[in-house]
Structure formats: C-alpha cells, structure tokens
Amino acid sequence: MSPRLTGDETVLWQAAARVLDANWTGSATVPSPGLYPHQWSWDSGFVCLGLARHRYERAERELTSVLRGQWANGMVPHIVFNAKVARHAYFPGPELWRSAGAAEAPKGVETSGITLPPIQAIAALRLHAVSPDPERSRAFLRAIFPRLAAQQRYLGTVRDLGGAGLVSICHPWESGMDNSPAWDRPLAAVRLPPMRYAPGARPVSAPTGVDYDRYVWLVTAFRNAGYAGGHLRDDHPFAVEDPLVNGMYLASFQALAELAEVVGGDPLPYREEAERVRAALLDRLWDPEQRCFRALDVRTGKPVPAVTVAAFGPLLDPGLPAHAVRGLADLLLSSRFAGSAGYPVPTCDIQAAAFDRAAFWRGPAWISTNWIVWAGVREHGLGAVADLIHGSTLRLVRQSGFREFFDPFDGTGRGGHDFSWSAALVMDLLAARREGR
Numbered sequence: 001m002s003p004r005l006t007g008d009e010t011v012l013w014q015a016a017a018r019v020l021d022a023n024w025t026g027s028a029t030v031p032s033p034g035l036y037p038h039q040w041s042w043d044s045g046f047v048c049l050g051l052a053r054h055r056y057e058r059a060e061r062e063l064t065s066v067l068r069g070q071w072a073n074g075m076v077p078h079i080v081f082n083a084k085v086a087r088h089a090y091f092p093g094p095e096l097w098r099s100a101g102a103a104e105a106p107k108g109v110e111t112s113g114i115t116l117p118p119i120q121a122i123a124a125l126r127l128h129a130v131s132p133d134p135e136r137s138r139a140f141l142r143a144i145f146p147r148l149a150a151q152q153r154y155l156g157t158v159r160d161l162g163g164a165g166l167v168s169i170c171h172p173w174e175s176g177m178d179n180s181p182a183w184d185r186p187l188a189a190v191r192l193p194p195m196r197y198a199p200g201a202r203p204v205s206a207p208t209g210v211d212y213d214r215y216v217w218l219v220t221a222f223r224n225a226g227y228a229g230g231h232l233r234d235d236h237p238f239a240v241e242d243p244l245v246n247g248m249y250l251a252s253f254q255a256l257a258e259l260a261e262v263v264g265g266d267p268l269p270y271r272e273e274a275e276r277v278r279a280a281l282l283d284r285l286w287d288p289e290q291r292c293f294r295a296l297d298v299r300t301g302k303p304v305p306a307v308t309v310a311a312f313g314p315l316l317d318p319g320l321p322a323h324a325v326r327g328l329a330d331l332l333l334s335s336r337f338a339g340s341a342g343y344p345v346p347t348c349d350i351q352a353a354a355f356d357r358a359a360f361w362r363g364p365a366w367i368s369t370n371w372i373v374w375a376g377v378r379e380h381g382l383g384a385v386a387d388l389i390h391g392s393t394l395r396l397v398r399q400s401g402f403r404e405f406f407d408p409f410d411g412t413g414r415g416g417h418d419f420s421w422s423a424a425l426v427m428d429l430l431a432a433r434r435e436g437r
Contacts, residue, residue, distance in 0.1 A: 050424025315376025
C-alpha cells in the first residue's frame, strides 16, 4: 500500500518529482515502472505538463521522443517501443504491430500502428508559456511545428470516417480509455473468425468487461491491410466518434493557432478548423435530451448508450455554447457523477448497469480525466466546480499515492504504483494554485 502523503504542498510536489525522476529512461518517461515499460504518447503529453515546472529541458526531450515515432502520413503512434526492453516484456508488443513492414512507419523506430487523443500541441503551447527562455523555446517550436500540423492533417483526413469533420477512432485503445462501456456495443458487433487472436495468458494490465480477443483482432486486421486508410474507411468494423478525443482534437487546433503566431505562421486556418470541429461536435455528438455529449457509432449511425467522463471533453473548448456548458456542469455535479462519489470524477455514469468501481475505465477515477474536467470547467469560469475537482484530486494522491486509478467512493488506489501522469498532473495542479490561474 502506498504511504499517505501528509504535510504541506511542498511535500506533495517533492514526492511527485521523485516519481518522474525515477521513471525517466534517459530519453522518455515510462508510465509506470515494470508495468508499462515503453513510451505512450498520451501519457507523455501529460508528463510534459509536469516536467515543464520541474525539469524544463527534459520536457522538450519528452516531446521530441514521442515525435520521433511519427509516421510519414502524420500519425503519432500510441506507443513508441524502447528497443532496450525485452521484446516479450509487454503485450501488445512489437511482434503484434510489426510496424517495420508498414510503408508509412518511421525507419529504425518500432511503434504501434494506431494513435491516441492528440495532446502534443497542447503540451507544446504550455511549455512555451512557462519557458525560462522564450527565444530558445521559439526555436524549439519552429522545429516541431510542422510535425504537430501534420498530426492534425492526418486526423482530419484519414480519420474523418464519418465525413463530417470529426475524428473516428478505429480501436478502443485509441480513446485512451481502453475498456470504457462506450465501446461495448460497437465491439459486440465485431465478428471474430473461429480462432483466438489474443495470447492465452492475459497481461496483468488487461482491461475487463469485453472480449480481449476483439481488441487484438482489430489490430491484426488493420496490420494485415498494411495500415491503409482505405481499409479504415471501407472495411474496418470499428469506427466511433468520441467526444473526449474530438474535444482534444478541437483544443489542439486552438493550440496550433497560438503556436503559429509564436513561430510567425498564419493562425487563421487553425482557428477556422476549430470552428468547424465545434460545429460538428454539436451537430453529431450533442444529445439535447440528456444535455451532454455521447459517442457515435459511425458504422450504425447511432449514439452509443453509455454516458462516460468523455462527455466532458468538449469543455476544453472556450467557445462551447453556454447551453452546452450548463448541461455538462449539471451532469457533472449530479448523482450520476460527482454528486454521489466521495472522490470524483468517476469515469462512468454511476447509475449505469455497466458501472464497476474497480474496473479500469468502467468507473474508477483517474488523475488524467480529472485534469481534463478541471481544465475544462476552469476554461468556462466555473471556479467552485474547478476547486471541487482540484481538491478531490489532491486528496486521492495524498491518501493513496500516485496510483494508476482510484476507487471513486473510498479513494483506494488501484493498478500501477508511481504512475507518471498522476505525478505530473498533480504538479500542474499545484502550480496552478500557486500562480492563481
């Protein structure tokens, strides 16, 4: 059991710094020692937010390390594999993805063949905002800006499977919330051939609640099609427009607009893209009866039944209409989410049949999604709600340490220990309080 982190906020900061330092490999930060031994793009984006306040130059190296895995088509893969780690130390490892055989994959770097919610532009903008050397930061941004823009182009072209301006995920892993109840119905429609695709022994970290074979078969089908965009458009059975993914996609366009100004580019195209994504979010994913955003199954054209913490992702948009902000705030504070949880924010509607307080993304609170909700409500001036999320997040780590996820009712830590994004985002929360942002 992790020790309680008692003492003032300096003690908490120092404990978080020790986690990030211990999880640094020399080129990147692993999410958790032993359990997740490679670099995940979403995790590293969150880690950058903490490193910006702790070891600034290492934050730049973290971002650069993720982007070295970028594919020629602009995709930033969800995993960049560490060649020093034993090849069978983690599943799904390089043997499943076989990225070296893909025409668009980078040479000399093994990666996965799918992506995660875009956070790199958001992280880059934050780095510049707190840089101790603005001119050096501007030079760094000039070097990576084309890669960040290419990432958005990839998402806006190859991944607009619904043809309406939103990003579709082709695998639950791409959402960052692997076994969310939002994927149950689209996954159930995936028909497997009469053979097993996943290994007999499940990894310790395998999510529960859905057939893991479907996860691996979706990867295998995409890989066997050469990771071709046409396969996703015409044949791939899983395609879902998720509000959190698209909320971060929109926020990334807004970040690119600001970054373009920093590097001497034209911000207007990115602002226009952000407006188009906002309109598509409201048109396709907003549920006026439940007054929240819900994922859309592109293959059936129907919204998925589950309401999850992903509903709050579009709050990252400062231009979200007032009626949507009010609806999401009401839902957040209701008995379906924060209103009935001692340690919010649960990742699934507490009143839903699929809710499971101990099962990864089917109920537990995570520091990453707490941070997204906190950042979103602050964006809209909901100070009291932001303070609620801020305080409950710090209580979680004070009580249970920097765990992977937490029981939303009693705050018990679960999953991996010394989890990097938990430590990094706590540092960002502490910095925000100190600066009064």
